[in-house]
Amino acid sequence: MSSLDATATAISRTHAPDLIPGYRLESLVGAGGMGEVHKATQLSLGRTVAVKLLSQQLAQEESFVARFQKEAAALAALHHPNIVSIVDKGSTASTYYLVMEFVDGPSLRERMRAPQQDPQETLRVMLQICRAIEYAHNRGVIHRDLKPENILFDEQAGDLPKVTDFGLASFLEDTSTRFALTSTHVAMGTLSYMAPEQRVDAKTADGRADIFALGLIFYEMLVGELPAGSFEPPSRRKPGLDPRLDRIIANCLKQLPADRYASVTELIRDLEPLAPHYTTLRPAKLNRMQRVGRAVRKAVRVLLQAVATLLVLSAVGVLGMAYLRTTERRVPMTPGNALTGDLGPASADRLAGRLTSSDGEPRKVVLGEGPDKPSLLVSGRPLELNDRKLVFPAVEGQSRVGLMRVDLPGMRGDTARLAARVDTLRPAPTFFETLQHAVLHDPLPDSEVALLLMSPDPEQKRYVALVYGGAGTPIRLEWSLGEKQGTMLGPDSPQGPVELELAVDEEGALVASLGTKGDKRPILEPLQLGLNWQERRFGVAPVPAIGCIEGICQAENFSYQVKTLPPKPAGAVQASAAVRVEAPRAAAPPPVKKPAPKPAPAPKKRSK
Template identity: 80%
Template sequence: MPSLDATSTAISRTHAPDLIPGYRLESLVGAGGMGEVHKAIQLSLNRTVAVKLLNQQLALEESFVARFQKEAAALATLHHPNIVSIVDKGSTPSTYFLVMEFVDGPSLRERMRAPPEDPQETLRVMLQICRAIEYAHNRNVIHRDLKPENILFDEQAGDLPKVTDFGLASFLEDTSTRFALTGTHMAMGTLSYMAPEQRVDAKNADGRADIFALGLILYEMLVGELPAGSFEPPSRRKPKLDSRLDGIIERCLKQHPSERYATVTDLIRDLEPLAPHYTTMRPAKLNRMQRLNRALKKAVRVTLQGIATLLVLSALGMWGVRYWHVTSKRVPRTPGEALTGDLGIPSAQESAGRLTIVEGEPRRVTLGDGNDKPTLLLSGRPLSIEDKKLVFPAVAGQSREGLVRVDVPGMRGDTARFVAQVNAQYNAPSLFETLAQVVLDAPLPDAQVALLLVKNEPTPTRYVALVYSGAGAPLRLEWSLGEKQGTMLGPNSPEGPVELELQVDEEGALIASLGTKGDKRPLFEPLQLGMNWQELRFGSAPVPAFGCIEGMCQVEKFSYNVKSLPPKPAGVVQASAATRVETPRTVAPAPVKRTPPKPAPAPKGKRSK
């Protein structure tokens, strides 16, 4: 077997651009012990990708080829915004290759060379890394080589950190030998970030080895160096740090695995309270022109405030009454809270559409085209139906909010998919509204349209809402499910109309996406609702709905369907995403005695699959 040092195994010669059919190699971006990574163009879609080539010498070694194939297998099972996704894999006459998503941004190591970030920013990044590892662990994959070099920042996607390089990944419950590349008492990984048990016996190291590495990375991000020996707590090195971080890191770095966090979910639970304003987006930093623009706007606003104050004082009574008439309903609330509040007694209205019923239960409803006439329950603003489009027109003097629920109760299922094309436009405000808002330094409201899953009752108390606020505004996922409440902000929205989707998969994970099939991308981290999510989170089967706040809102191509999974075979234990499924041990029943002449043989035990 050839030597494993980087200098002897790195490929030094230049490859032909057309080495891999369907791809054009552009430039070398990195090299290491197993080969090199090239920036390339996928010719069929004309998009930039990363191509990882296995060293031609190592391609002759079966164990290294298996390890290379293992990285592809690990990545192929993982679909998460904070994990680099795989596009393709294959081989040429001389080597093997992987094609992956190209992340055009710095690594965490490069980021850490700059002055330390604000602790809130550090926790924002760490929580997203933890979410990625939690997701991988729930799919029975551990990384085993976590380090700052293997975390890249996708600046085009809002500076999202993405975990890469699963070349040492291990399948937690894989009993086959196909990917068993680590033998007992063999250490694999990067020594500085290895857990103690991994240095001795990598094969038997479990997900708690990744938790040890996460603790090292967090300490290094906060303090600027790795802990060594009996290290000082972070808050002593950096007095501005929250002292609660000391206990979290200390628990991650326990020498014995049983003393660490049992799961990454437990680690996230302790980190989240320390970042109360957590979002997936990095706070934007203003450049010089943006700061100048803000200062000019402030000066203009102050001038207008002075002029408007004189006008207000000249007709205080009339202006006061009119102002409260316009703004009394504008109590700061989130879009989900506003749309699921008390909007009055709902009225019924029919719409063209289709309703598909399977085994006596509704499983799919569409609006806009069809003869089934589903009933809509309308609260708040009036709704019009124009050429297969459902429209909340902007009408002066009407309630700000409008909500439409599709009255199809009993749509029970284990998975769900809710998709619609939406648009929102805010009409230009009147002169009075502009002056009133400037005087009190209150922003004008945005036109917002939302897709919702709500509990089917006159005033829904439980909901999930995906909100679009027009071009340039961030997309928003909001939920209120009993004790489970929160909000996530996503990337800025494109020009409408846009296609939005809410999907709940077989494990009860809700994924919000933007775009059509050819260009659909997830917007946030998956929201874990859990198995039996309809009863557990909503109390009963929820119904699809859409709402509008301010301005004009338009919805078309509205479709909602649910699907029940086939029952599990007898003996299979159904587990949530946070628990593992364990196969019961075989137990042979006691032999049964029979009457002579021939005793019957004892029945064999059965194993649950």
């Protein structure tokens, strides 16, 4: 897994307009990890183009230059109305550049922020995106970084969606080493839109990884958010959607590549019948009579569906119907979003524990037993201390999330260790939950517990969380540290309780481990936080916390410790440097004869 420092920051300085021969840079339109994109004018033809400049820092690294050249090769091999075309490429004394057609329109991400989306318009856009990816796959190019930000709309060309940014593309039939940039067991792309196999080893991911990303984008366009866990079908999240879309998206989002569509062509074959009047143009606005006719037809259809639904639900019983009408549907939540969301005002509490201080600052805190009573902040669900265990008990109503933070700001150090023995329990479902699951196929909620390092300021929403969801579910590490966000999936969890640990070493590498002492083993790739990681990643010294989502969560042997390393002696380095500089001027000292070693005394005889 790539570290947090694997990409460079965006360039902030400006460039001279005549930096690229034959082009005049007009304005900066975007910046990212690899460089900048400028709106420019091609002087020979007087047309507007987009110039992508590689960061001057990355231009010194062969791997990034090769990736930049790889994007040019991918674009040069593709000529499709729904793919941004390349115009030119080259290099200057300080950097490399690509010249592409300029798409003067919003991205799919900006379009998705509109309050209401027309399903037919969504289907029109999705089909054209699929056509572009089908074309690329047929020419041996896999995109591997499909996401809404990489799809632009050319409004002057009939609102055509165009796929761009092939910087992580791979060539299916290229057996040379010219563009072999992906190492084994390295994940590349955007985590939120990665296929499971791409997270583990991007080199072995094939075109089915793009199909997984297309399924995520399609679901997000229809529902308004990415699916998580055992997600609900889109037709149940948005009434009125064609239920046939549920199966199509489910086939795209299978965890195993072999269970997905074998090709984008098969995906298109299932999508096209849902749009019999498919056109590449955006649908024209309806006049008043057409809108009234459509509204009447929709009202009749909704009425008929409601009547049919009432006839079916009448067999369930009046009590069950009343409960289902008043019970809020439980939508799966990712732990990071759930635990950093609005949980209401926090209440102060004190539980038994131990505090260890050094230089007037706390260095270690243990919860569960001891003469001290550390201060805690509890949000959402209540927290109890039961037989030296921290317990979030099951509660009635809609309180689904609980968070406990240790209120000890200023625990500064170069290294840190957070550990606890955790477990989750799902209480037996009530009659109404069983009824809701049987009638509406609403999945029973999963119970999850998380160890967290998080900023003491809730508004910052900076955290690292190690999440355990019970036996058989993968342990995962989530982080959100400013612009750096991501998720790593680990092995399937054993039967609880389990020992979890987050440890940051002297180099700022965070390692997640499972087990204790001789049985402890790392379960995920190290997350590189870097030196001075507390202020650099969290803004201030983070606080330890434990969170619970659904069910019953408990933790024992909860401890957090930080250590400050002694400063490295600067004088030793300077002294050695001085010796190396002055050594050629001084004559070599004569060798010193060492005295011969004295013979070892004979062993004394033992008297009988």
